[in-house]
Amino acid sequence: MNEVAGKIFSIAKENASVPGCTISKAVSDANGNYVMHFSLAEGTNISAELYSYRKLWIVHEGELRVTGKGGAAALKEGEAFITPAGVAVGSASDGGCVYTEITLKEESAMNEILKDKKVFALKDLIPYAEDRVINMDLIDEEKLKFVVMSFTAGTGLPEHAATGDALVFALEGEATIRYEGGDYRIRAGENFKFAKGGAHSIAADQNFKMALLLILE
Template structure:
């Protein structure tokens, strides 16, 4: 896998097929990239742990619970499904998304700003703070966290090592990521992968928002 990528290119839509690809971020906390072809569906099923779905391309309908509540997932929106809750998907145009399944043994802590079984737009949850970098944990457990970050113009993170495998999702604007001695430009809609203990920095090119999926295993 390249350091800079889009989930849509990594797991492109195939007509009439649903295809999944393990991100290989972790083993007890699972993050999987899915693509669903036009006019395909996945029957309702439930997991024994909390699950988060993050839209990457296209759009689709999530069918939640016994009452079959319908929610529309689009790029850079997300929904959190509680344990033991039925969830199915269907799409007429095709859809790409990331499924994150949290480790069963650890209780997940969810930010009160989000609710389960409700779609939320990720970049709208966090504001820019003048001359500052802001971050907000959306959901986490002791071995995994999903964090939103905003960088005001002229701000950045100095080089540091990643404590686990991670993927950055660029939500708005662009930034330069320094990683193991090389610079990479990442723009809205693109992702960047870090390996555990990888030395990296982030420098905003203007204002920049991102999400970070970090697995601490």
């Protein structure tokens, strides 16, 4: 995964737009699962294209319009959209935006909660439960997982390591990530990468929600 592990960063800030341009950054193509960041400057667009698979778009900053035969939709920061397969879909922004695109190769691996949704906020998909951590798999493919999690104050995850690279999207609240012996305070709108095998834990001293993209090997 083409991000630096072990630091707090912002996808939105690190992929700032250039006037009059659209920009793409390849984050991962492991196992044929493509993950990319896009930035669209004010008044720019990406023409509608047709793919045989669905894609998940997550907006980090600004507003994004879905164009083409996939249906009109508008997304703002923190919202997501799943493009239909076999239908030409494009993107446009009047004021500029930054978003992430994740390919979804196996439709059967998608959580039923997403099947009838158009535009949705990731943080609204999962509730809080007192003294508990809740985990919901949204995408569960053989080599790619995308989950949302909620932590109430005082909960967390003990130290562990993943078998692949993982990217955190902080959705609501704040928490402390301990990674390879260092502590990092993460807030809504920020990101963090765990490298494969990197020891990490999470402690929430207030309510906290996050999404996690895991690329397995």
